[in-house]
Amino acid sequence: MPSNKSVSDAPIVQFTNCRILRGHQLQREDLWVREGKILNPEKLFFDEKGSADVQVDCKDSIITPGFIDVQINGGFGVDFSLATDDFKSGIDLVSQKILSHGVTSFCPTLVTSPPSVYHQVLPQISVRNGGAHGAGILGAHLEGPFISKEKKGAHPEHCLRTFEAGAFQDLLATYGSLDCVRIVTLAPEMRRSSEVIRELTKRGICVSLGHSVANLSQAEEAVQHGATFITHLFNAMLPFHHRDPGIVGLLTSDKIPAGRRVFYGMISDGIHTNPAALRIAHRAHPKGLVLVTDAIAGMGLAPGRHTLGQQVVEIDGLNTYIAGTKTLSGSVATMDTCVRHFQEATGCSVETALEAASLHPAQLLGIERKKGTLNYDSDADFLILNDNLYVQATYIAGKEVWRQDASGM
Amino acid sequence: MKLIILDNYSQASEWAAKYIRNRIVHFGPGPGRFFTLGLPTGLPRDHPESYHSFMWNNFFKHIDILPENVHILDGNAPDLQAECDAFEEKIKAAGGIELFVGGIGPDGHIAFNEPGSSLVSRTRVKTLAMDTILANARFFDGDLSKVPTMALTVGVGTVMDAREVMILITGAHKAFALYKAIEDGVNHMWTVSAFQQHPNTVFVCDEDATLELKVKTVKYFKGLMLVHNKLVEPLYSMKEMGAERSQSKKPYSD
Numbered sequence: 001m002p003s004n005k006s007v008s009d010a011p012i013v014q015f016t017n018c019r020i021l022r023g024h025q026l027q028r029e030d031l032w033v034r035e036g037k038i039l040n041p042e043k044l045f046f047d048e049k050g051s052a053d054v055q056v057d058c059k060d061s062i063i064t065p066g067f068i069d070v071q072i073n074g075g076f077g078v079d080f081s082l083a084t085d086d087f088k089s090g091i092d093l094v095s096q097k098i099l100s101h102g103v104t105s106f107c108p109t110l111v112t113s114p115p116s117v118y119h120q121v122l123p124q125i126s127v128r129n130g131g132a133h134g135a136g137i138l139g140a141h142l143e144g145p146f147i148s149k150e151k152k153g154a155h156p157e158h159c160l161r162t163f164e165a166g167a168f169q170d171l172l173a174t175y176g177s178l179d180c181v182r183i184v185t186l187a188p189e190m191r192r193s194s195e196v197i198r199e200l201t202k203r204g205i206c207v208s209l210g211h212s213v214a215n216l217s218q219a220e221e222a223v224q225h226g227a228t229f230i231t232h233l234f235n236a237m238l239p240f241h242h243r244d245p246g247i248v249g250l251l252t253s254d255k256i257p258a259g260r261r262v263f264y265g266m267i268s269d270g271i272h273t274n275p276a277a278l279r280i281a282h283r284a285h286p287k288g289l290v291l292v293t294d295a296i297a298g299m300g301l302a303p304g305r306h307t308l309g310q311q312v313v314e315i316d317g318l319n320t321y322i323a324g325t326k327t328l329s330g331s332v333a334t335m336d337t338c339v340r341h342f343q344e345a346t347g348c349s350v351e352t353a354l355e356a357a358s359l360h361p362a363q364l365l366g367i368e369r370k371k372g373t374l375n376y377d378s379d380a381d382f383l384i385l386n387d388n389l390y391v392q393a394t395y396i397a398g399k400e401v402w403r404q405d406a407s408g409m
Numbered sequence: 410m411k412l413i414i415l416d417n418y419s420q421a422s423e424w425a426a427k428y429i430r431n432r433i434v435h436f437g438p439g440p441g442r443f444f445t446l447g448l449p450t451g452l453p454r455d456h457p458e459s460y461h462s463f464m465w466n467n468f469f470k471h472i473d474i475l476p477e478n479v480h481i482l483d484g485n486a487p488d489l490q491a492e493c494d495a496f497e498e499k500i501k502a503a504g505g506i507e508l509f510v511g512g513i514g515p516d517g518h519i520a521f522n523e524p525g526s527s528l529v530s531r532t533r534v535k536t537l538a539m540d541t542i543l544a545n546a547r548f549f550d551g552d553l554s555k556v557p558t559m560a561l562t563v564g565v566g567t568v569m570d571a572r573e574v575m576i577l578i579t580g581a582h583k584a585f586a587l588y589k590a591i592e593d594g595v596n597h598m599w600t601v602s603a604f605q606q607h608p609n610t611v612f613v614c615d616e617d618a619t620l621e622l623k624v625k626t627v628k629y630f631k632g633l634m635l636v637h638n639k640l641v642e643p644l645y646s647m648k649e650m651g652a653e654r655s656q657s658k659k660p661y662s663d
Binding site: 030041042044045046048049050051 | 461462465466469470475476477479481
C-alpha cells in the first residue's frame with residue numbers, strides 16, 4: 001500500500017493476526033514497528049496519514065517483549081569468569097546462541113574471581129545493542145567476591161574478600177573498572193557495606209544482596225542505602241525463620257523506602273527452588289519476581305564436566321554440582337524453559353510469567369521506558385511464541401534475528 | 410422511512426452492521442469510486458477519550474481505509490468557520506455522502522444540531538445544550554467545568570443531502586425522542602424529525618426505544634420485518650460481488 005509519511009521514510013512493518021502483551025494483558029492488537037521501535041499506529045494514521053509497507057501474518061501467535069537475563073555465567077562451553085584469549089568471541093557466541101531461548105538482552109555474570117581475572121575480563125565487556133550478531137549486553141553482573149564465607153555456595157573460598165579496610169576503594173581496586181558494570185552482588189552484613197552500597201548506587205549500579213548470612217534488619221538497612229535486588233532468592237542465604245526471616249523477609253518488609261520496590265531473582269529450573277517455595281515467594285511479592293537462568297558454561301552442552309570460574313562442575317541432566325559434591329552451582333536451564341516452568345509451577349497467567357522475564361528485569365535496571373515492554377516508542381525487541389510458550393522467532397530492533405526452522409533447531 | 414425493530418441493543422447493532430455492509434458491497438467501491446460514509450462528530454482531539462482514539466480503536470484499525478480518505482472536523486483549527494466550509498467542500502468533492510449513520514440524543518438532536526437548530530443548516534460551530542454537556546460529563550471525570558461547550562457539527566441540511574440516512578436508536582431514554590421524530594410533525598425542536606422529508610431513511614431501534622410509539626405503528630413495522638430482513642440476508646462480500654456484478658438487483662426501497 002502506498003503511504004505518505006511526513007516523519008520518516010523508513011519502512012513500516014505491521015504484525016497482524018497476533019496477541020500482544022501490553023498493559024499486563026494479552027490483547028488482540030497489531031504490532032507496528034518502524035526504525036527499530038514500536039510505532040503508534042493511531043498517530044501514524046492521523047498525524048502522518050501513513051500506513052504499513054509490509055504486513056506479517058503471525059498466525060495467531062503470542063508476541064511478547066524479549067526476555068532479559070540478568071544473571072548468566074556463560075553457556076555453550078564459554079565461561080565468563082575465565083580470562084581466555086578469545087574471551088570476546090566467547091561472549092559473542094553466547095549472545096548469539098541465547099537468541100533461540102528468547103533472550104534479547106543480558107548481563108554477563110562473573111562469579112567470585114581473583115582480581116587479575118576482573119582486570120583482564122571487564123575491559124573486554126562493553127555495553128552494546130543487540131542485533132543479528134546476538135542479544136544486547138546491558139553490562140556485567142559481578143557476583144562476589146565480597147560475599148559471606150558461610151554462604152559461598154560454589155564460589156572459591158580463597159578468592160573471597162572484604163572491604164573493611166578501604167570500603168569502596170577496595171572494591172574498585174579489586175574490580176579495576178566499573179565502567180560496564182550493571183549489577184554487583186554482595187553480602188550486606190560485611191563491615192562498611194553501607195558506604196559501598198551508597199557509592200555504587202550513586203554511580204547507577206544496581207546493588208544486589210546475596211551469598212549472605214544477613215538478618216532481616218541488616219538486609220533492610222542495605223535496602224535503605226540503595227540495594228534493590230536479591231540474588232537467587234532462597235539460595236545462598238539464611239533460610240526463612242519466623243522470628244528472623246532474613247533476606248527472604250524483604251519480600252514483605254514494611255521498611256522499604258516509599259516508591260521503591262525490591263526485586264528478587266528466581267532460578268525456576270525446578271531444581272534450585274522447590275515449586276512450593278517458588279509459589280510462596282511469588283504470592284508474597286508477585287511484582288518483584290525476576291526470572292534468571294544463572295546458567296553456566298555447560299548450558300547447551302552435553303552432560304559431563306565443565307568449568308565455572310576457578311571450579312570444576314559436573315552436569316547430569318538439569319542438575320549441576322561442584323564436582324564430587326552435592327553443592328549446586330549454577331544451572332543449565334534456558335530462559336524459555338524457566339518461563340514455562342514458572343508458569344506451570346505457580347499456575348500463574350501467561351502474562352505474569354512473561355513479565356517476570358521481561359518487564360520486571362527491565363524495571364529492576366530502570367530501563368522499562370525502552371526495554372521489557374511493547375509500549376509505543378520502546379525498542380522493538382520481541383519474540384513470537386506459540387501457545388505453549390516456545391519461542392518461534394526472535395526480533396531485535398524490529399529485525400528477525402532468529403527463527404525456529406522446520407527441523408526444530 | 411423503514412423502521413426496523415429488533416429485540417435488543419446487540420441485535421440492533423448487528424442488523425445495522427449487516428445492512429451497511431451489504432450497501433457498501435452492492436455499491437461496488439473502488440479507486441476513484443468512493444463509498445462516502447458519514448458519521449457524526451464528537452469530542453475535541455486532545456482528550457484522552459478523544460473522538461480520534463474512539464474512531465481508531467473501534468473502526469479504522471479494523472479496516473483497510475487509507476488515512477487520506479478520512480476527514481474529521483478539526484475542533485482545534487485556527488479559523489473554525491473556514492474549517493466548516495472546507496468540510497462541506499470536501500463532501501462535495503467526494504461526490505456527496507452515500508450513507509449517513511447517526512444516533513439521536515434524548516432531546517431528539519442529530520449530530521450536535523441541538524433543539525432550535527435550523528433544519529437547513531450546514532456544517533458550523535454550535536453551542537451545546539445543557540443536556541448534551543451533562544451527557545458528555547462522563548468523559549471528563551464528571552467535572553462539568555471541563556466539558557467543552559461548543560462543537561463543530563455537520564448541519565441538518567448537510568445530512569439531508571446524503572443519499573441515504575440511517576439512524577440508530579436504542580434504549581428507553583430515547584423512546585420519547587423517537588416518538589417525536591417519527592410520529593409527530595417536522596419541528597426544529599426535534600431536529601431528527603427533518604428526515605421525514607428525506608426519501609431514503611432507515612431507523613434501527615430496539616424494543617425499549619419503541620416504548621412511546623403507538624401500538625399500531627410498532628405492529629405495522631414489525632409486520633414488515635420479513636421483507637426488511639431481505640436487506641441483510643444473504644450477506645454479501647466483495648469477492649462474491651465481482652462475479653455477480655451483472656445480476657445485482659437494486660435493494661428494496663419504499
